[in-house]
Amino acid sequence: MAAPQIAPCPRIANVVLEDLRRIRLSPQIEHERRSALYDLLENNHFRLINGAPGPYTVHLGLDGSKLVFRVNSDSGAECGRFTVALIEIKRLIKDYFLLCDSYFKAIKTMTPSRIEAIDMGRRGLHNEGAELLRERLRQHVEMDIDTARRLFTLVCVLHIRA
Template identity: 45%
Template structure:
């Protein structure tokens, strides 16, 4: 990796993620999914907003007035820029994702076969990938992020939508 690449890897990333402190998620499974997504994001991510000073960044992620808000902050938590995305393009994926996650949780709770659980999980991963692709597309030209970062952010978007 070049020196410039090494600097970008340590600065063009999220170092903090803030979510609203609303009511808890509807199940321990959903809460664990959200907690794991945040931990994975903080461990490894690429988040490179166009036209902003070098990071690392903080991200306050919320849904406000039916819109997804990426409130990007500097290391001292000072606001830098807010990106607002319509939720409409995400709604079908979020609804389908919640249905599949509910099916997965029910299958695990009821002791379904491993093959049944794996089949449901494959569907969940497919929806997760589709959501990540949509997020990358919707943020194109505004924020560069890698696919794994987009997947984890999509998990958080789904968690936020559960709270509404």
């Protein structure tokens, strides 16, 4: 009797944020990083267009003015590497951090309706960043919007050191 075939798994099984250990994150940003990683690894859809079927380990890093995605297969072999120019998403990242800062300040002193308005703006920018990231990677990767949102959060965390 033949061994059962294991179906390909179009998902991210692990994420490595390159060079993150050199910086100290604020408690709020560390919480965002942990939440994004947990949620991403729990539920995602990520498939290389022309590559191994997955699951994958995704290495995210910065190289000068580029965001670098390096994708490895289960066996550790590199099966994809692609870059996104940071200039394309830098404004969104900056605006997102400004709104996050406003949100964290607002939850201490403002009314619920004001907090909700700031949070809606923050989520809107987050969605815009996720859609832009998804668009820039679509020739290499198929992913759902939730995966793109969580990856955008991790890109923002990486950008802190840039």
